[in-house]
Amino acid sequence: MTISIKHRLIAVGLAAGLSFGSAHATNITGAGSSFVYPVLSKWAAAYHDKTSNQVNYQSIGSGGGIAQIKASTVDFGASDAPLKAEDLKQFGLGQFPVVIGGIVPVIHVGNIMPGQLKLTGKVLADIYLGNIKTWNDPAIAQLNPGVTLPSSKITVVHRADGSGTSFNFTNYLSKVNADWKTKLGFGTTVAWPTGIGGKGNEGVSAFVRQASNSIGYVEYAYALQNHMAYALVQNAAGRYVAPDSNSFAAAAATADWKSAKDFNLIMTNAPGPDAWPITATTWAIMYKRPKNAANAKTAFDFFKWSFEQGQEQAKSLDYVPLPPPLVAQIEAYWKSDFRN
C-alpha cells in the first residue's frame, strides 16, 4: 500500500513535470489487439485531456499490430500473444503487459445459473475436443452433484476469427489436457475438431444465447454485460473461484513475472489459490532504440500515466489494472532495456 502511494506521488510529479516541460503536443500512433482497444481509447481520451498529447490506436488485430511495429509505421504495437525472445532480439523490440482481463466459459443449458456449473480444465478441453458429447456425460455429472443436466448434445461454439481470446483459451486447454496439447496445440486459431464458429466475442455470445445446450468462451465483460450463465473452472490449486476482478488480479499477482524475460509469460493456469485459471494480458511492443525518440518518450509517458492514473477507467470497463509490483517491474524494465 505504501509502495503504491509513493509510486502515485512520484508519478503525479513526473506527469506534471513532463506535461509542463513539453511545450507542444505530440501525436503518437499504435496498432494491434482489439482486446485492449476499449481501455486504450478511454485512456487516450483522458490522457489527451491532461496533456493534450494525442494517442491514436487502430484496432486491427494482434497480427497486424506486430507487422506494423516491425515495419516501424507505428510507435507501439499491441499483441495478445507475447513475441518470442528471438523475434524481439532480431528486431530490437521490447514488450510489456498493459492490462489484464479474464476469459470465461459461457453456457446456455436449461436453467443453470451463472456459476452453478463446475468444470475442470480437462473436462472443458474434452468438450472442445468432441470427446464429451452430451451434458449428462458422467465426467460432467460427477463434478456437479445436485445439478440437473439434460441428455442433449453439446453445441460447441468457438471463435471463427483469429483472436487473443482463443490464444489464451487454447493455451489453457493445452496446459491441462495432454490430448489437446498433442493434437491441437495453441494459437490465435486452431484446427477446431468440432463446433461452430462465431465472429468476435459478440458472435460467440450471440450463438450461445441463441442455441440451447451450447457452450462458448468470451471475454469476461461480454458475459457480464449480456447476463450470460458462466461455468466455474477449477484452478491450478484445485479450487473453484468466481471469475471477477479479484480472481483475475490474483492470477496476475501469482504468475511468476520475476523470472519471465521480456515478460514472456502466459498467465493461464496461474498457481495462486484465488486465481482464475483463464486470465490473459495484452503486451505493448516497442523498439528498444526507437527512431523517433520524442514519440517513444510520449508513449512511455502515456503507459506510465495509464498504469498509475488510469485504474478507474480500466475497472469501469471490467478490465483489471496491473498490480503495483508488476508496474514497478515494468518501469524498471523500461529503465534497464530501453533508451530514454
Place this chain on the structure above:
Amino acid sequence: MSSLSATDGLIVTRAVDAGSYRDARHDRWFRRAMLLCALLVLAALIGAAGATLWGGHQALSTFGWHFFTSTTWDVNAGQFGALVPIIGTLATALIAIVIAVPVSFGIAIFLTDVAPQWMRGPVGTAIELLAGIPSIIYGMWGFFVFVPIMSETVQPWLINHLGDGTNDAGNPTGLGLALFSGAPIGVGVLTAGIVLSIMILPFISSVMREVFLTVPSRLKESAYALGSTRWEVLWDIVLPYTRTAVIGGIFLGLGRALGETMAVTFVIGNSHDFSTSLVMPGTSIAATIANEFNEASSDLHRSALIALAFVLFVVTFIVLAIAKLMLRRLARREGNG
C-alpha cells in the same frame, strides 16, 4: 467586289476544313479515351488476378494440387487445404440459385403479366429496394431471425424425415440421407444458401422483369389468338425471346452469391470440418478470408488466404465462361433450327 466574294468563299471553305479536321481529331481522342476506359478494366482484372496469384504462390507452391484437394486447415501445423471452403462456396451458391431462379421467374411473370396495373409499380420498386440493402443487414437478419427458425423447425424436420433422426426409442425415423444428417444447430450450409437466395432474388427478378417487358405485345397477342394458355405463352414466346438476358441475370445473381462475404459469415457456422451434410456448419472462401486475414501472422497463412482469393477468381471465371458457352450454344442451336 468579285474578288471580295471569292475571298469570302475561301475563308468559308477553310473554316469548314479546319472544323472537320478538328472534328476528326476530337473523334480520335474520344476513341482513345474510350479505349483507355476499357483497358483500365482489363488491366484492373489482370492486375488483381496476378496480385492474388503472386501473393498466394507461396501456399500454392508449398502444397501444390494438394491445396485444392485437402480438407485440412490447421493454422498451427501450417497445413492448408482449400477443399472445404471451395465446396462451401459452390454448395451455398448452388442452393441459392436453385431457390432464387424459380421464385424470381414467378415474381417477374406476376409483375409483367398477372398483377393488376396499380400493383406493378410499388411491388417492382420494393423488389429493387431489396437489392440495395447492405449484406450485413441480411447477415444480422439471418442470424437473429432466420437461424432460430431453422434450428427449431426446418432442420429438425429435415433431420427427422430425410436424415439420421431417431425417435425416443432410438429407432431411425428418417431416410438416413447423409445430406440431411446432423444436429439442428440452425447455422449451416443450407441456411447460408437460403439467405443468399433471398439476397440475389431482386437481382435476378428485376432483370427478368425488365426483359419480359420488352417482349412485343403483338407476339404474345398472336399466341393468345391461336389459343395458347398463359403458361404456353410464357414458356414458348416470352422465355425464348428473352433467353439471353434471363441467363445473364441468373449469372449476375450467381456471381454475387459466390462472392458474398458478410451474410454468409454470419450464418454458415465457420467450421473447417469436412461434412457431407447441408445442415452442418461449413465455411466459404470469402468467409474464411474475412475471418482469418486480420490475425494471420505467419507468412504461409497469409499466403494461403490470398491463394483462396485467387481460387475464388478462378471459380467465378469458370462459372462465367460456362455461362458464355451456354449462350453461344443456344444461339447456334437457334440458328440451325
